[in-house]
Amino acid sequence: MTSDDRPRAPVSRRERPAKPALTRQGIIDAALMILRDEGLSKVTMRRIATALDTGPASLYVYIRDTEDLHAQILDTLLAPVTAAAPGAGSWRDRLKALLTGYRDVLFAHPEIARMALSTQPSGPNYLALGDAIVGLLNEGGVPDRAAAWGLDLLLLYPTAIAVELSSQKSATRKTEDLTALAAQIATVDAARFPHLARLGDELVSGAGPDRADWALDVLLDGMLTAGPHTPRKVS
Amino acid sequence: MTSDDRPRAPVSRRERPAKPALTRQGIIDAALMILRDEGLSKVTMRRIATALDTGPASLYVYIRDTEDLHAQILDTLLAPVTAAAPGAGSWRDRLKALLTGYRDVLFAHPEIARMALSTQPSGPNYLALGDAIVGLLNEGGVPDRAAAWGLDLLLLYPTAIAVELSSQKSATRKTEDLTALAAQIATVDAARFPHLARLGDELVSGAGPDRADWALDVLLDGMLTAGPHTPRKVS
DNA sequence: AACCTAGCACGAACATGTTCGTGAGGCTTC
DNA sequence: GAAGCCTCACGAACATGTTCGTGCTAGGTT
Numbered sequence: 001m002t003s004d005d006r007p008r009a010p011v012s013r014r015e016r017p018a019k020p021a022l023t024r025q026g027i028i029d030a031a032l033m034i035l036r037d038e039g040l041s042k043v044t045m046r047r048i049a050t051a052l053d054t055g056p057a058s059l060y061v062y063i064r065d066t067e068d069l070h071a072q073i074l075d076t077l078l079a080p081v082t083a084a085a086p087g088a089g090s091w092r093d094r095l096k097a098l099l100t101g102y103r104d105v106l107f108a109h110p111e112i113a114r115m116a117l118s119t120q121p122s123g124p125n126y127l128a129l130g131d132a133i134v135g136l137l138n139e140g141g142v143p144d145r146a147a148a149w150g151l152d153l154l155l156l157y158p159t160a161i162a163v164e165l166s167s168q169k170s171a172t173r174k175t176e177d178l179t180a181l182a183a184q185i186a187t188v189d190a191a192r193f194p195h196l197a198r199l200g201d202e203l204v205s206g207a208g209p210d211r212a213d214w215a216l217d218v219l220l221d222g223m224l225t226a227g228p229h230t231p232r233k234v235s
Numbered sequence: 236m237t238s239d240d241r242p243r244a245p246v247s248r249r250e251r252p253a254k255p256a257l258t259r260q261g262i263i264d265a266a267l268m269i270l271r272d273e274g275l276s277k278v279t280m281r282r283i284a285t286a287l288d289t290g291p292a293s294l295y296v297y298i299r300d301t302e303d304l305h306a307q308i309l310d311t312l313l314a315p316v317t318a319a320a321p322g323a324g325s326w327r328d329r330l331k332a333l334l335t336g337y338r339d340v341l342f343a344h345p346e347i348a349r350m351a352l353s354t355q356p357s358g359p360n361y362l363a364l365g366d367a368i369v370g371l372l373n374e375g376g377v378p379d380r381a382a383a384w385g386l387d388l389l390l391l392y393p394t395a396i397a398v399e400l401s402s403q404k405s406a407t408r409k410t411e412d413l414t415a416l417a418a419q420i421a422t423v424d425a426a427r428f429p430h431l432a433r434l435g436d437e438l439v440s441g442a443g444p445d446r447a448d449w450a451l452d453v454l455l456d457g458m459l460t461a462g463p464h465t466p467r468k469v470s
Numbered sequence: 471a472a473c474c475t476a477g478c479a480c481g482a483a484c485a486t487g488t489t490c491g492t493g494a495g496g497c498t499t500c
Numbered sequence: 501g502a503a504g505c506c507t508c509a510c511g512a513a514c515a516t517g518t519t520c521g522t523g524c525t526a527g528g529t530t
Binding site for chain 2: 114117118119120124127128130131132134135138144145146147148149150151153156157159160163164166188192193194195196198199202203205206211214215217218219220221222223225
Binding site for chain 1: 507509511
């Protein structure tokens with residue numbers, strides 16, 4: 001868990017000095033301001049410390065580490081991501097729209113997506129997102145266990161795509177990588193990798209949103225399928 | 236792509252001096268040796284440079300960055316991961332065994348999993364793994380486009396689980412996190428998150444392997460399902 | 471032989487995350 | 501009031517990834 005599990009909140013010594021008191025929320029607010037004004041790459045512990053007129057080590061009294069900070073940032077950014085009303089389409093369409101909203105937040109700040117993969121986000125907005133997803137799955141007839149276990153899967157794909165974005169130095173390199181990958185696949189050794197060679201361009205075909213749509217359908221269809229290998233009670 | 240796309244390979248100046256020549260493969264070999272003897276956390280550019288009696292900046296003539304290095308390490312570690320013969324079970328069982336082998340490699344060195352998410356691994360062993368997966372999917376009747384697009388999904392789940400492992404400082408923290416998450420879920424605000432509250436322990440139930448098995452079945456069932464929303468030709 | 475160019479080698483430097491250690495203030499106890 | 505303890509504040513330091521800039525060597529050209 002994040003610092004929320006600390007036995008008690010630290011109390012700033014700056015209460016009376018001219019400097020405003022350090023608080024966890026104050027650090028997060030400063031981070032969000034820097035995010036807005038300068039971009040996520042500038043949201044460093046040192047930059048935040050400078051903004052709060054202190055040293056970077058001071059922040060660690062209130063913030064566990066940069067992952068903790070990113071988790072808070074993500075949760076704040078998720079505030080606008082909510083499910084549409086039932087009249088706005090089928091449960092599947094509304095679920096797709098909800099996950100598209102989530103994906104858009106991550107695509108806007110892909111560096112944060114790394115955090116979403118490596119820790120279990122637990123902010124109220126993230127929980128609300130999960131709750132809405134489960135609600136829609138129930139509406140679609142997905143059994144409870146499938147919904148519970150599938151929640152992670154549904155959030156995983158958009159998160160992973162965003163992480164892939166985050167490692168690119170620029171959009172140009174991404175394009176270069178895709179072009180090079182396509183070229184590589186076009187010349188892949190058909191003797192060594194016969195199946196990949198046969199698939200050829202199919203491996204890189206389809207626009208991002210088409211692939212995301214398809215992936216979501218695969219997951220939902222899989223969850224709805226009843227069969228001998230659906231999840232059974234673990235004894 | 237990795238350094239493989241460079242117009243030509245760098246040629247070391249150390250050919251005649253007492254120091255052995257620097258080469259890309261030599262750097263990778265040194266990294267693997269340190270991995271075996273000291274663990275992945277010690278496989279740093281500085282440590283490798285020390286092992287090769289040079290400075291860390293020298294490595295960047297042959298290695299693009301740490302991601303590039305990790306990609307090579309992963310590929311080497313994937314050499315033993317191969318598909319069982321057809322007589323060893325159904326296509327689904329053999330696919331599960333193959334992905335379990337892949338997961339085991341990542342779990343042994345979870346830090347490398349981060350790289351597998353952020354870039355498109357392209358080493359020969361990784362390609363062979365992908366080729367084997369597609370072969371098994373074809374054997375199971377999965378259509379080509381579903382196989383091509385689903386390949387990423389199949390590899391994603393074990394990779395993501397390993398990434399989650401990699402961020403833990405210790406197994407103890409992971410246990411603490413799970414316990415805290417379970418406690419949090421047990422007390423989740425039923426008014427604010429009614430669906431999550433109702434699912435309760437279901438959200439954290441099931442051992443890792445059970446969940447992984449289930450996730451794989453969901454993906455495979457989803458790919459095999461034919462319906463109006465299966466992938467269509469993109470015009 | 472002399473000169474020029476390309477590129478390898480690598481130290482220095484920069485940026486960042488995080489920990490360590492010390493100082494000081496506030497609170498509690500005697 | 502004094503002493504002791506706890507904890508916040510934060511500079512210093514460490515570790516790492518990566519870039520920059522300079523020196524030097526080998527090969528090619530004249």
